[in-house]
Amino acid sequence: MSVAREVESANAKYAASFNKGDLPLPPARKVAIVACMDARLDPARALGLEEGDAHVIRNAGGRATDALRSIVISQQLLGTREIIVLHHTDCGMLTFTDDVIRHKIRTDLKQNADHIAFLPFGDLRQSVLDDLAILKDSELVLNVPVTGYLYEVETGRIVKVE
Amino acid sequence: MSVAREVESANAKYAASFNKGDLPLPPARKVAIVACMDARLDPARALGLEEGDAHVIRNAGGRATDALRSIVISQQLLGTREIIVLHHTDCGMLTFTDDVIRHKIRTDLKQNADHIAFLPFGDLRQSVLDDLAILKDSELVLNVPVTGYLYEVETGRIVKVE
Numbered sequence: 001m002s003v004a005r006e007v008e009s010a011n012a013k014y015a016a017s018f019n020k021g022d023l024p025l026p027p028a029r030k031v032a033i034v035a036c037m038d039a040r041l042d043p044a045r046a047l048g049l050e051e052g053d054a055h056v057i058r059n060a061g062g063r064a065t066d067a068l069r070s071i072v073i074s075q076q077l078l079g080t081r082e083i084i085v086l087h088h089t090d091c092g093m094l095t096f097t098d099d100v101i102r103h104k105i106r107t108d109l110k111q112n113a114d115h116i117a118f119l120p121f122g123d124l125r126q127s128v129l130d131d132l133a134i135l136k137d138s139e140l141v142l143n144v145p146v147t148g149y150l151y152e153v154e155t156g157r158i159v160k161v162e
Numbered sequence: 163m164s165v166a167r168e169v170e171s172a173n174a175k176y177a178a179s180f181n182k183g184d185l186p187l188p189p190a191r192k193v194a195i196v197a198c199m200d201a202r203l204d205p206a207r208a209l210g211l212e213e214g215d216a217h218v219i220r221n222a223g224g225r226a227t228d229a230l231r232s233i234v235i236s237q238q239l240l241g242t243r244e245i246i247v248l249h250h251t252d253c254g255m256l257t258f259t260d261d262v263i264r265h266k267i268r269t270d271l272k273q274n275a276d277h278i279a280f281l282p283f284g285d286l287r288q289s290v291l292d293d294l295a296i297l298k299d300s301e302l303v304l305n306v307p308v309t310g311y312l313y314e315v316e317t318g319r320i321v322k323v324e
Contacts, residue, residue, distance in 0.1 A: 003193040003216070003244050004309035010210020011320045018318025020202070025254055027201035031165040037217040037232055039189035040182070042206050048172020051207075054165070055199045058220040060232040069278055070199055070222040076266055078254055082165050092187055092240055104238055111301050116231055139273050147166035156180025158173045 023052035025078065031055070032074040034131070035086040036062035036093075040153045043086060047158070055080055061093040062086055063119045064131035072140050081144045085131050086158070088151035093120045093127070124150060128161040185214035187240065193217070194236040196293070197248040198224035198255075202315045205248060209320070217242055223255040224248055225281045226293035234302050243306045247293050248320070250313035255282045255289070286312060290323040 032055040035043045043049065043056050055074045057067045062085060064071075074080045098118050105113040121127035128148040135146050149158040194217040197205045205211065205218050217236045219229045224247060226233075236242045260280050267275040283289035290310040297308050311320040 002307055002309070003191050004246055004307065006191075007209040007211075007246065008320065008322070011208055011318075014208050014210070015318040015320075020318070021316045023202045023315065025200075025202075025252060029165050029168075032199075037194075037219045037236070038187075039214050039216050039218075040185045040187075042211075042213050044204050044206060045213075046173055046176050047169040048176070049169075049204075051204050052201050054201050056201075056220050057199045057222075058218050059229070060219075060235040066228075066231060067221070069228060069280055072267070072275065072278070073222040073254065073263070073280060074199070076263060076270070077258060084166055084169065090187060092235065096239060101235070101238060105234070105302065108238070109302065109304075113234065113302055116234070116302075118231055118235060140267065140271065140275060140278075142271075145164055145166065147164070153185065154183040156173075156177040156182070158170065158177075160170070 020051045027054050027078065027080055029053045030080050031082040031084060032057060032071055032080045033084045033086060034062050034064060034067045036088055036091060038088055038091065041088050041151055046151060046156065061091065061119055061121065061127065064134040066119065068138065068140065075142050083135055083144060083146045085128055085146065085148040086151055087124060087128050088153055089124065090153050091124065094122065094124065096120050125161055182213045189216050189240065189242055191215045192242050193244040193246060194219060194233055194242045195246045195248060196224050196226060196229045198250055198253060200250055200253065203250050203313055208313060208318065223253065223281055223283065223289065226296040228281065230300065230302065237304050245297055245306060245308045247290055247310040248313055249286060249290050250315055251286065252315050253286065256284065256286065258282050287323055
């Protein structure tokens, strides 16, 4: 069975007891979370977020540059005034370089992906510091509190990076 | 109190009963979800995903082009072989155009954002169809099952778009 069929079935149960149909569009807690797409990380459960609380932007690595379009929309149109960056231990982004994935794509897919910066990193803590700096320095991002964490997939804990 | 302090407190509770410290890096259900960042949408709860199940990529609108870097990494390095696209009713992306947000940025921030395509849309159903087509047509994306849904923020239900 495809996962699509499975999520349809799971959603029917979710909808059957759904009672949050009148939440407003702007996030109640006025925060945007920028997190990695990693399967082991559930930002809502790990950070105590309920439906309606926060924008959750996720991409490979939880990289700030890739989230910029979404952050500008979040701040300019939907009123968020705080940003949290969440990377994690054992991240896939530690396991390759642009050269490696571009070569794989050239070999396996017979395609050229040299125009894509895949944004891998070699140091977890530095990857958070880099993304905090990008957000603090961007002239398109408001001067709001920005906090960075590493989520430990081994323990479920977040550890502040500063 | 900042939201950062609040999530630290919530995370301490999550970590106290955490028992999923040995999950593997590749998603168990071999699926990548591309969803909107909207605060009212919790993909894990709404689709029945547990930690370890799926890559969850989220951005303003749940747009495919903005997710392409992450999808290529998900497929080429971490073995996902299905994609689910999830947009939703009452989306903020229905409320503006590139001209509107670029003008706001020029006026309020005194900055130029004409180089950013903010990817708003005028028709929800078409936005899902467009993103399914982008994924199916991209030569960097594998030929895998791709299914699109609209999540109803009013009811909690997902409705297939085809």
